Amino acid sequence: MIWEVFRQDQAGEYHTHCGNVHAPDRDMALMFAEIQHGRRKPTNSLWVVPQKEIGEVDTEDAKFGGTTDKSYRWAQSYSFEAAAEEVAESESEQVQAEAERQRGDD
Incomplete structure (x- = not known):
C-alpha cells in the first residue's frame, strides 16, 4: 500500500507534501x-495518508472562486489616481477658502 507523507518543519507552519512510502499498515x-522524510531536516510532525484516500478537485471539476467578480477584494484592482487627484483638488480648495476667510477678517 502507498502512503503519502506530509511534513511540518516547525509548529504552526503548514504541512507540505514531501513524498510517499510503501507500507502494509499505518504504524509501518x-x-x-x-x-x-523526518530525520534529515528539522521536523515537528509527519502525517501519513493512504494514497487512495486523497481526493482532488481541479479546474475541470469546479470553478474556483465562483463566477462572481470579486476583484474588489484585491488592492491591485483599485485605481488610486482619480482619488489622489480629488484629494489634491480638495486640499487646494481648502487653502483657497482659508485665504479668502482671512482676507474677509481683515
Whole structure:
C-alpha cells in the first residue's frame, strides 16, 4: 500500500507534501516516513495518508472562486489616481477658502 507523507518543519507552519512510502499498515508507514522524510531536516510532525484516500478537485471539476467578480477584494484592482487627484483638488480648495476667510477678517 502507498502512503503519502506530509511534513511540518516547525509548529504552526503548514504541512507540505514531501513524498510517499510503501507500507502494509499505518504504524509501518509512520516508521518509514520518520526514517525517510523526518530525520534529515528539522521536523515537528509527519502525517501519513493512504494514497487512495486523497481526493482532488481541479479546474475541470469546479470553478474556483465562483463566477462572481470579486476583484474588489484585491488592492491591485483599485485605481488610486482619480482619488489622489480629488484629494489634491480638495486640499487646494481648502487653502483657497482659508485665504479668502482671512482676507474677509481683515
